[in-house]
Amino acid sequence: MFRIEYPHLDMKKIADSGQIFRFNVYNDEYSLVAGDKLLFIKEDKNGYILSCSEFEFENFWMDYFDLRLDYSDFEKNIPADDLFLINAAEYSYGIRILNQDKWEMLISFIISQRKSIPAIKSSIEKLAKRYGKKIDMKVPDFIKNIDKNSEFFAFPTPKVLANASTDELNACSLGYRSPYIEATAKTVYRGDIDLEALSRLDDNELLAALMSLKGVGIKVANCVALFGYHRIAAFPIDVWIKRMIDEHYDGEFPLKLYDGYAGVIQQYIFYYGRESTKHSGKQP
DNA sequence: TTCCAGGTCGCAC
DNA sequence: GTGCGACATGGA
Numbered sequence: 001m002f003r004i005e006y007p008h009l010d011m012k013k014i015a016d017s018g019q020i021f022r023f024n025v026y027n028d029e030y031s032l033v034a035g036d037k038l039l040f041i042k043e044d045k046n047g048y049i050l051s052c053s054e055f056e057f058e059n060f061w062m063d064y065f066d067l068r069l070d071y072s073d074f075e076k077n078i079p080a081d082d083l084f085l086i087n088a089a090e091y092s093y094g095i096r097i098l099n100q101d102k103w104e105m106l107i108s109f110i111i112s113q114r115k116s117i118p119a120i121k122s123s124i125e126k127l128a129k130r131y132g133k134k135i136d137m138k139v140p141d142f143i144k145n146i147d148k149n150s151e152f153f154a155f156p157t158p159k160v161l162a163n164a165s166t167d168e169l170n171a172c173s174l175g176y177r178s179p180y181i182e183a184t185a186k187t188v189y190r191g192d193i194d195l196e197a198l199s200r201l202d203d204n205e206l207l208a209a210l211m212s213l214k215g216v217g218i219k220v221a222n223c224v225a226l227f228g229y230h231r232i233a234a235f236p237i238d239v240w241i242k243r244m245i246d247e248h249y250d251g252e253f254p255l256k257l258y259d260g261y262a263g264v265i266q267q268y269i270f271y272y273g274r275e276s277t278k279h280s281g282k283q284p
Numbered sequence: 285t286t287c288c289a290g291g292t293c294g295c296a297c
Numbered sequence: 298g299t300g301c302g303a304c305a306t307g308g309a
């Protein structure tokens with residue numbers, strides 16, 4: 001167990017921010033599967049109690065939650081008359097761009113196309129349960145809201161998915177995306193594309209390399225770049241972002257104001273747009 | 285039931 | 298390069 005307390009860190013908002021699909025909320029407690037790692041979290045006044053050791057926190061989770069980056073400057077260029085974005089940034093205070101596993105992001109966002117977030121989560125859990133290794137870790141005693149018999153499965157490796165049959169993949173509610181997953185898994189497993197090596201490319205080269213994969217277009221590539229490679233300049237445009245830009249910016253978002261970190265701003269817009277719609281039943 | 289979901293592909297022009 | 302229909306399935 002290890003307690004942390006940081007500014008600009010809100011687990012609930014991050015879990016609901018659409019950048020991660022295996023971060024579940026149980027009132028003031030959370031479970032989080034990242035690759036083959038499992039973390040339990042409990043709110044504790046202004047901080048959080050984590051199920052990991054201090055060593056594991058400093059060697060993995062600290063970077064995973066992007067806690068070395070100062071988020072306080074990202075709002076400084078928002079114009080005073082852009083009330084929409086001022087509100088979005090304030091509403092999203094505490095969201096960080098996670099450093100997630102590249103392979104997991106690639107497959108997750110291929111699945112995400114034309115699916116609702118609950119449906120995406122459901123598909124990924126089916127994949128993990130069918131193909132992922134069971135994680136050997138008990139629900140710790142300080143976690144009260146999660147069933148002690150719960151099982152958690154690592155994200156499937158490229159090898160396992162590359163060798164999966166189409167019928168089995170179809171059982172994971174992938175729909176027409178099954179052949180995309182199959183083709184991409186084979187490409188990665190064979191080593192035709194080395195996801196780690198892509199880190200050396202600049203943003204545009206990275207997007208181009210990702211888009212060479214089956215089922216990866218401009219939007220998915222930007223999501224993988226942003227959430228898997230921490231390219232915080234990447235600005236994925238999906239139906240929500242487009243809707244917000246059309247309504248509040250007359251179809252053209254002033255990207256130049258946020259040079260180098262537009263992805264953070266994008267995440268604020270996405271979260272604010274979706275959450276406020278969820279609660280009011282209409283767009284903000 | 286009907287509609288929509290963190291889009292992409294293939295194929296016209 | 299741009300436009301357009303097809304695409305599987307689950308959740309609301």
